[in-house]
Amino acid sequence: MTRINPSILNSDFMHLAHELGRIETADWAHVDVMDGHFVPNLTFGLPVVEQIVKASPVPIDAHLMIEDADHWAPLYAEVGCQSVTMHAEATRAPLRLARHLRGQGVRAGLGLRPATDVSAYADFIGEFDMVLIMTVEPGFGGQSFLDSMLPKIERTREAIKRSGAEVWLQVDGGVSAQTIERCAAAGADTFVAGSAVYGAEDAAAQIATLRSLAARHAH
Ligand code: DX5
Numbered sequence: 001m002t003r004i005n006p007s008i009l010n011s012d013f014m015h016l017a018h019e020l021g022r023i024e025t026a027d028w029a030h031v032d033v034m035d036g037h038f039v040p041n042l043t044f045g046l047p048v049v050e051q052i053v054k055a056s057p058v059p060i061d062a063h064l065m066i067e068d069a070d071h072w073a074p075l076y077a078e079v080g081c082q083s084v085t086m087h088a089e090a091t092r093a094p095l096r097l098a099r100h101l102r103g104q105g106v107r108a109g110l111g112l113r114p115a116t117d118v119s120a121y122a123d124f125i126g127e128f129d130m131v132l133i134m135t136v137e138p139g140f141g142g143q144s145f146l147d148s149m150l151p152k153i154e155r156t157r158e159a160i161k162r163s164g165a166e167v168w169l170q171v172d173g174g175v176s177a178q179t180i181e182r183c184a185a186a187g188a189d190t191f192v193a194g195s196a197v198y199g200a201e202d203a204a205a206q207i208a209t210l211r212s213l214a215a216r217h218a219h
């Protein structure tokens with residue numbers, strides 16, 4: 001199945017409720033939480049995300065680009081995010097945290113920065129519901145897609161297949177009508193698109209275009 005998860009990072013933060021309404025045909029709303037430490041940018045935290053959960057027509061896919069995910073991630077599940085992605089580089093005990101999140105009834109995601117290898121996680125990839133592969137250095141929307149990440153997407157898809165578990169493979173950063181087919185062909189099934197969707201006149205039309213381009217290579 002192909003999932004299109006627009007990132008609200010490049011939306012108009014003064015009118016978030018309206019901006020969320022523009023993506024009601026999406027699968028999930030991707031919400032980028034940044035703390036100014038793990039990445040050189042700062043967005044919003046728990047109180048704002050709690051309001052976003054209430055205003056969103058689709059479930060929330062929280063992407064935590066923050067230090068100390070072991071402490072913070074369960075709190076994002078508590079405020080209603082149905083998928084919570086920790087970064088491998090910001091978590092002391094990813095397995096314990098994944099089990100904790102699943103125990104809270106939410107999906108547990110594992111995020112990998114561009115320079116983080118997936119092989120250290122391959123043996124227990126089925127402990128996660130999703131792997132998020134960054135296809136830009138995290139921190140900002142509107143950056144160019146890193147083609148050098150395609151082999152990692154392929155290796156991750158192979159590891160998922162070997163595990164026999166149903167793990168979603170998400171790509172995040174520079175995903176657009178120009179790049180989404182490469183990601184899908186390499187094995188991604190869940191696509192974050194920020195500027196591509198929010199920069200479009202008609203967000204719903206852009207979501208439909210991305211979905212049909214990706215579905216040509218469905219896994
Ligand atoms: C970047 C964020 C992304 C970002 C994607 O650090 O994790 O979710 O919003 O934006 P685009 O699609 O514009 O690269």
Ligand code: ZN
Nearest residue numbers: 007032063172
């Ligand atoms: Zn993101």
